[in-house]
Amino acid sequence: MKRKLSDTDFSPTTFSSFTLDPRLLQAIAALNYSTPTPVQLSVIPPALEGKDILARAKTGSGKTAAYLLPILHRLLASKDGDSSGSGGGEAPAAATEALILVPTRELADQVHKVIEQYTSFCGKQITAVNIARNISDSIQQSLLLSNPTILISTPSRAAIHFNTETLSLSSLKYLVIDEADLILSYGHENDMQVLSGALPKGVQTFLMSATLTDDVEGLKGLFCRHPFVYRPDAKEEGGEGEEVKQFYISTGEDTKFLLLYVIFKLKLIKGKSIIFVADVDRCYRLRLFLEQFGIRACVLNSELPVNSRLHIVQEFNKNVYEIIIATDENEIMGDEDEDDEDEEVEEDTVMEGTEEQPKKRKKKSKKTKARKRDTEYGVSRGVDFQNVTCVLNFDLPLTSKSYMHRIGRTARAGNSGMALSFYVPKSLYGKHRPTSVPSSVNDEKVLERIKKQQGKLDRELKPYNFDMKQLEAFRYRMDDALRAVTKVAVQNARMKELRNELVASEKLKRHFEENPEDLRHLRHDGEIKVVRVQQHMKRVPEYLLGKGKAAGMGMQQGGSVPFKVGSSRKAARGKGKKKVAGKRKDPLKSFGRKKK
Numbered sequence: 001m002k003r004k005l006s007d008t009d010f011s012p013t014t015f016s017s018f019t020l021d022p023r024l025l026q027a028i029a030a031l032n033y034s035t036p037t038p039v040q041l042s043v044i045p046p047a048l049e050g051k052d053i054l055a056r057a058k059t060g061s062g063k064t065a066a067y068l069l070p071i072l073h074r075l076l077a078s079k080d081g082d083s084s085g086s087g088g089g090e091a092p093a094a095a096t097e098a099l100i101l102v103p104t105r106e107l108a109d110q111v112h113k114v115i116e117q118y119t120s121f122c123g124k125q126i127t128a129v130n131i132a133r134n135i136s137d138s139i140q141q142s143l144l145l146s147n148p149t150i151l152i153s154t155p156s157r158a159a160i161h162f163n164t165e166t167l168s169l170s171s172l173k174y175l176v177i178d179e180a181d182l183i184l185s186y187g188h189e190n191d192m193q194v195l196s197g198a199l200p201k202g203v204q205t206f207l208m209s210a211t212l213t214d215d216v217e218g219l220k221g222l223f224c225r226h227p228f229v230y231r232p233d234a235k236e237e238g239g240e241g242e243e244v245k246q247f248y249i250s251t252g253e254d255t256k257f258l259l260l261y262v263i264f265k266l267k268l269i270k271g272k273s274i275i276f277v278a279d280v281d282r283c284y285r286l287r288l289f290l291e292q293f294g295i296r297a298c299v300l301n302s303e304l305p306v307n308s309r310l311h312i313v314q315e316f317n318k319n320v321y322e323i324i325i326a327t328d329e330n331e332i333m334g335d336e337d338e339d340d341e342d343e344e345v346e347e348d349t350v351m352e353g354t355e356e357q358p359k360k361r362k363k364k365s366k367k368t369k370a371r372k373r374d375t376e377y378g379v380s381r382g383v384d385f386q387n388v389t390c391v392l393n394f395d396l397p398l399t400s401k402s403y404m405h406r407i408g409r410t411a412r413a414g415n416s417g418m419a420l421s422f423y424v425p426k427s428l429y430g431k432h433r434p435t436s437v438p439s440s441v442n443d444e445k446v447l448e449r450i451k452k453q454q455g456k457l458d459r460e461l462k463p464y465n466f467d468m469k470q471l472e473a474f475r476y477r478m479d480d481a482l483r484a485v486t487k488v489a490v491q492n493a494r495m496k497e498l499r500n501e502l503v504a505s506e507k508l509k510r511h512f513e514e515n516p517e518d519l520r521h522l523r524h525d526g527e528i529k530v531v532r533v534q535q536h537m538k539r540v541p542e543y544l545l546g547k548g549k550a551a552g553m554g555m556q557q558g559g560s561v562p563f564k565v566g567s568s569r570k571a572a573r574g575k576g577k578k579k580v581a582g583k584r585k586d587p588l589k590s591f592g593r594k595k596k
Helices: 022-030 038-048 063-079 105-118 137-145 155-163 189-196 214-223 253-265 280-291 306-317 341-350 363-368 400-407 438-456 468-484 487-504 509-514 516-523 569-581
Strands: 053-056 098-101 128-130 150-153 174-178 204-209 228-230 244-250 272-277 298-300 323-327 388-393 417-423 461-463
Touching (some): 038 063, 038 228, 063 174, 063 204, 098 155, 105 128, 150 155, 204 214, 253 468, 272 280, 280 323, 280 468, 280 487, 298 306, 388 400, 400 417, 400 438, 417 438
Parallel strands (some): 053 228, 098 150, 128 150, 244 417, 272 323, 272 388, 388 417
């Protein structure tokens, strides 16, 4: 069948034109997918022919379907005895034929769910198992003994099971390395070497990556044989965030909190947002701060159990929460073009809990060194956050690459989005110690690198301007909220969340059934007091806004916010004084006067 593909314009080809298995087409129709994306149009035909694939495609472009649909089609054809789709001799009745490697547990769970959707009409012909989940080794071994058709794993888990001989790769036909540019960045180099030596000949390999880095080229030489290479056309060449409008704000450390309060309380940004912060404590501090004003948010970080993190992402995608406050501990994606020596202080805040530690250290990092963090956790890449309107960098990332991956959470699947970044000028760094973080010391340098990077992609970062004079009217409320969110309050918030996790833990379910008193004591233990929320803080007084509604405030062209909604506060007082004076007397002025 002839296919007409243009470098700049893709014909409205349907999935049925790929001659996929009818059961897969039925699942695609049930998901209401109509037109294939550019990466699917380019990758699926050569993949069906059995060619190795090296594809550069951003998250949200449909790359998961681009490698899953050809693999599922060929697996079904092999099981149905169709020699035209088997690609070689038939595998044993029960054998693992496809291995999908991903860098993070969140992405593993996401891929597993997509497989379940596509195989919903295939009965039990194809089974898929995710061993990247946080389950015991014995359960993982029992799952592997069932010889699933498709195995989803992180490289480290796959290498462990291969070394202990609980995973056999002798019947493998398909290997997928998703987010290939992150695999080595997350420290899986040794694991990939182990797995490469165990692969049988003739395995079809898919390397899917957002960027074609030297690491990806190394994996290409290790796993691929003359692959079909897909690169996006000129329209997509910018990679992640092509439809993202990017803005930045120069601000003091405490003013960050003031801006955040005003932005979300007055709904200057509408829709769902992801706020990136520097560390875990910052997550809870920011959530407690926003709660003072009745703004609901949830936190996402590497210290939370995997199941909790996956649940939070699901709740966010279901619109239960509109704001996620996330850390990005595994954000270092390689060397910058410029000198990195000045960034050693920031690296210390991100690399806590890993084997390699920078030589220059802050005393603060020693306190948190022992905290256990999940090295296979990742938020800025891979995880499918749906319908994100804004990515807000409350704390700037350490590198321009991390910035690109963060803003890739918005403007996906043809939608537009916005990225807003706060940066602290060096002259203001350390001026407000309670809200200061070490990673802000080089914000100016990082911002310049980001501007340079975006400039190469013909994109512009614009200033996001406020009328700071009127903004100051809200500062006393911000100060009240910050005073309430103390270090003890942050610690108590983390303790309370830990207790909730213990109560809801599946691992402890049996223990609590056998020891109900433990559960009763845990539930009825003394209430952990976090922060007393002052009810009046949830309401914005009219005198702070003047006349008009906050909903009238919005982004203007050029990144300016018309913060002045109506008449000024002073004018409002002047105009209202004459009208009100005749109707209502001031009781304080007449107090104590004798009646005539």
